Amino acid sequence: MRFDDRLAALLFLALGATLIAATLNFPAFPGQKYGPALFPRILGAGLIVCALALFVRAQRAAASGAPLLRIDPALKDPRRIGGLLLVVGANVFYLLAAERLGFIPTAFLLLLALMAWFGVRPLTNLAVALVMTAAVHWFFGTLMRVPLPRGLFMQIVAGG
Amino acid sequence: MTRRIDRRGFVAGAAGAGAAALLPGAARAQSKYPTRPVTLVCPWGAGGGTDATARIVAAILEKDLGQPFNVVNRTGGSGVVGHSAIATAAPDGYTIGMITVEITMMHHQGLTDLNPTSYTPLALLNVDPPGVQVSTSSPYKTIKDLAEAIKSSPPGKFKASGTGQGGIWHLALIGWLQAMGLKPDHVPWVPSNGAAPAMQDLAAGGVDIVTCSVPEAKAMIDAGKAVSLAIMAPERNPLFKDVPTLNETLGIKYSVGAWRGLAGPKGMPADIAAALTAALKKAYDSKEYKDFMSSRGFGVTWAEPAGFAAYMAEGDKAMGAAMAAAGLKKG
Amino acid sequence: MTAIIQAFGLVLDPYVLGVIFASAAFGLFVGAMPGLTATMATALLVPVTFFMAPVPALAAIVTATAMAIFAGDIPAAMLRMPGTPASAAYADESYEMAKKGQLELNLGVNLVYSALGGLFGVAVLILAAPALAELAINFSSFEYFWLACLGLMCAIMIGSNDPLKGFISLLLGLGVGCIGIDPAAGFPRFTFGNVDLMSGINFIPTMIGVFAVSELMRGAMAIDLHGLMVQDKVGALFRGLGQVSRRYWKNFLRGSMIGTLIGALPGAGADIAAWVSYAVSKRFSKEPEKFGTGHIEGVLDATSANNAAVGAAWIPALVFGIPGDSITAIVIGVLYMKGMNPGPTVFLQNPQFIYAVFIVFILANLLMLPLGYAAIRGARALLAVPKNVLIPTILMFCIVGSFAMTNSPYGIVLMLVFGVVGWLLEENGVPVAPLILGLVLGELLEQSFMTSMIKSDGSFLTFFARPIAGTLGVITLGVVAATAWGAWRRARAG
Known part of the structure; x- marks a missing residue:
């Protein structure tokens, strides 16, 4: 079951965004600049950047119009x-x-x-x-x- | 929050249904408990102090009651997982567990709804007070020097560690600071993954003070890397005679401790609970248990179910107050 | 001297020798069976050793773990399922070798260099335990932060043919690692009020899922096709070994040294040792392009390293009572249980027991050669078992192995979820190994970063203030710069 890389990129993008969104109600760490939200946000941002890069790469490569979801025979x-x-x-x-x-x-x-x-x-x-x-x-x-x-x-x- | 309650309601319902299905068996079991292997849940990992205590007690109970007592480690979530496993088990006497001081703390932090009243207490077996450890290369050689230095330094200069944020040794520090008339965050807490990594960080120069129990610090003290300046207990520990108490050095009457005890799910049949408490008393009085505990440097303290429950209730109140003062309390 | 003679007497007792042989068989079985791991073997031995005298109890654990770490290489090469996490770093490489018809060479190298690496680690343990422990104990959160960063760089250096997807996989692993109670503030993240999720994502069931279960899913799809197993018999194991040894003996030394150092660091064990040494091997190889296509060089480094780490992990455990890895975390408990309280005094109070442990370590690594040889031969019988029997059987062991890690169905749920996730990722060309590395290193990275920030009152410069931390920091930044520069040049050229 192979997704087109553009579709996969969108999935990872959504995942990264969800990761960040879920941290919005995290409490601050009393007395500290950084709290439990810091790492998930960095990772979420990283996922979004990578997903965008993957999307651009796949968009360039997929001129032929490959199917978005290719099911293995x-x-x-x-x-x-x-x-x-x-x-x-x-x-x-x-x-x-x-x-x-x-x-x-x-x-x-x-x-x-x-x-x-x-x-x-x-x-x-x-x-x-x-x-x-x-x-x-x-x-x-x-x-x-x-x-x-x-x-x-x-x-x-x-x-x- | 409501979701969690629903889930627990469901679990309790399922447990009830299970107990109903078991009724003929349960009736038979009560005649001569135990008739099959008993599970003893330990909320902490294999190899740790709680695990060791659970295993020695299980071994003695097994010999005494003639059925296997299997220690099952249910770890993680700062103890929530194991404590939940004990509380939600069928109260038939075939699942009991070792509960620890965390049960008086976790619910204040909003990690669980479980508290000391969620269990059928069987016996209190052990209490270990915190110590005040510094590195051997520290300029402070006595607890008095250290206390003076902390008081006269700006907040945040000294750093302490010993366990996770809001853990028992963190609260021990907070209590000590408050007893000296200082703010709970005068000495910031550096969370660690247990006492051993904290002691290592102390030796590496990463933190200034570690407030774990003296037996947990023993290996590093023996290695000449750390010294214990005081313990936060009413009296000295006979196993570490040279370590003074806070009271005799600073005139501070503050004392606290990490304890371990045996308990079952709420609603255990009274005769089974009584049988277990009697067997535990025998185990507690045995030479095997006493020798084992003193070889690890663990303190031995006994309390029967009523005393254990009162002890937990008192500790629960004190922990709640300390956590509220430190801003660790939720909800 | 009398203590050493006493120690020999303790080990050469028929009962102890019997325990050693039984645990060797146990370790080889657990290591070679996907789904059962070395950490689990140790945890399972705790109740068994509880009733034993100190020497047989420790002998059982020493022997079983040494054997299991080696035996994990066998299914990695035959089935592409690492038997233990320590073999995960080079499972693909080994399987590629098997596909090229070099299964014998791969297993031969794994066997011989596991034993030699193990002996190297033990030699260091015996000769330099106090000195090395003294070094390891100076590592504070600042040093660990840089070490975790270097570990993550390994994931990129090991790379696949698609570094971008490898990086995504790494981020997924780090992200999954955030689930549970966070290591600094103690706040439950992404747990949805579920008690099991509060304990986080246990990495062993996860590893069983992404490596073993997803492979079983692929195998079940192609039950009537040739696949899963690439070769149904094992020929002469040691042919070509001499040539490889002459060519790569320096790799052995380097791998063993890296393994020993990483093993001796509290908190990092054989798995991380294998990743790092494999990455270092690739970085400094004359033929890095051959890595990933079934090339023996990195395997030799990594298989020496993970077995060297097994012995070295005992260094901080014995000297300071601080666990070197998840196995010695349990060992410390057993030491206490047997009245051998860790600390420098353990060498003074009970020297005969410590010497006995050393002797058992040497014996176990020597026994590894004949017993490991027999195990590989025995695996031939396993290969002869038809796939339609083998897949259900391995699945059964995966279920029981995952269950035993959490002692609850939660382990099985994790294994299943990550089995499906791993299958989907592989189908889409996303390598799964970085995910596991991210999960292993995630907590160390976050914990060391957060605690360092607390200690330094929020100043980044402090990360370079200590001599070891500063050195590691500069190395890390150098590696980052070199990697980025290489990627940029390649992008411009391509």
Whole structure:
């Protein structure tokens, strides 16, 4: 997904302007000339200058009238875009489900679904998902004491 | 501001729903607490003083109560993140945490709505008073010399550091200056990322005074880079016998301290809280705890829940007044 | 002398040796697995070492970190995902080498010069710790301000083929670094009342996002195509190493020295050491045009530097109890926990423990050669794992690794957001490495600037008043001028 550099420049410009605008209500640092607003403002100004430079450069180069947004052909292939969205979606799923279900079922389902989409054979898939979930849980949860979410699963298994 | 309250309302609601779903488990848990691992939240990073205290207490509790007590560091936001994590956890006794003096300060600065009453206090375990440290190359060898020099110098000549703007050691400085009849900004505060960088800046000649606690300054003092001129406490610390108090040298009765204690979310079942307090008392009295704390130079102070709550309320008022005087208070 | 003999006795105990081997395996695994980092390895070891005696506890941390910093180079070269932040500076270069069919040479150099750089840092730690600590402790906010500026200049010098977009990326990183409680006034910026945002943007989940997750997204798109991994087997590792060594031995010395100095400075660690040494290597190279196209020279500098920094970071930690980097910040806690209070007295009170640490350091760097060799060989097995299994597995580790940095879902949110941002930036030709450098240096830059201004009552001249600060300031301005002059000449010529 490639934006034309002019469009990207406008985005960065807006970002720089927002950065500065958001500092307008920052309080002064009592007794000091410079406060918490100083750095964001310098950075915002820097972004605006760079964005303008990028715009001018792209404007000079783009005489041919290239499209403002060029979608990679790969992104039009449902299988490819599916893979991309699935990686993002897997994270979202984990965030939504892990607290409630617990780490073990969430991780297991996540691995199972991703590998199924990528075309791993069902038996291999099941075996890898099981082993990986168990190994990660044992290593991080038990050995290293990372507080992986317990959720419903541990409540049922470990009672309470 | 309203947004934050809404969010917390939502979290509280969700926690309530979670607790309802847990009801059979919770009922069982109350019969013989604890029946599963307990999470002990530490609002400060792994390796720091609070982390060390949390870990030693957790280890003793684990031995005593027979379930793992896992120390979980939830750091950042000057302590707001960890303190929020403790306050918003399900009050079932399976998430408790170490709360620190910052809970009496952060809400005055408008960083959070949480204050000491947002918790079920379990026990106060430790108090460390601030010291007054100067570099060994400083011309001032006693607290009297230093105090005279500060008083007779124009505002802004001396610079002090020790923690972030509005942090506990900053307030310690403000209190001391006020007790000497000076303005809170007579000695400007140079914010630092904790006591260790401030002590380094002291040795590098970047600041003149560091008002962190004496144990935090110990490595630099041992290295011959800094000296402690006084502590702001009612009496001397037996571990640092040679450091006088402000009272005995300047006749100033000002004292303050950074404390650490254990607490749970508000609304914990009374029997679980009582069981934890009893276990904490045993831990506090153990040789293991006392030896550990004295090896770090940390002071040990005990207060049971009611005393702890009163201590926090008193500190909260004093901090609010000091912060208002220094113009650090918001809202 | 008796202390040294005692120390050998402490280290050569079968239990301690067992701990060393286990932590070596742990460190290699954590370093080589994208999503798990050296800092995290140390943090995870805290509860484990809590119940150990001092020597095995410290041995575990020393060994695991040394191995992890090296092992981070492996996925950088194979997958273009730096395993630890310390490998980020030259991940692209390594991957370009792999694409040219020089994976073996790259990994061979990384292995050997990581071990040698590590030994260099340890040698300095053993011989000159007090003296170097004495120097490092003189750094006040003025010096750090110039140092941060020099670090930022590195981002421009490392450059990409598009310096303008590199600079935008740097500004984005610095801007993101402003989120959270500001380092001077304590005011929460851009947090929208969110508690997690008050803690700021943790740079490790961010790094996992922009490097690993965005690469996984690209890999998932091209699951049936060749990609991600450029080579599915590893040949002879040490072929060509002799020639490279003869040609670039000075780079090794320079990289190790830079790494040691930066490592010994409180607050700057292996990651910054790698960036700076890579930039210096490019600046003084006879063939700077080859950088970025898969050229071994800068890799050799940087891989020596980051491992040298690991040992050197212990210098201020041991002598003054001041952390050299995020790893030693945790180490200091462990030292206290074991009753070895940092300070010059630690050398007097418990000399046998300190000598034991030194011995473990040497041992770990020597063990790095055979174990690292085995790890690279083992990575061959990893390469044989089909992509459709590897991507979900790495993603799982990224999730757990990000979670463990904040102990909350916030780390995963950061990782995901920056994964998508990193993917979009790369799609549009904006390099992501400067973003990470900006995030790392942003707070140091702002904090040192603000505190210096408070100290100097708002006078800029004070930034040059101290001897070291003045020197660094002049160097910085010189570099700025030279870079601007070069750009102007190029613009006129082009």
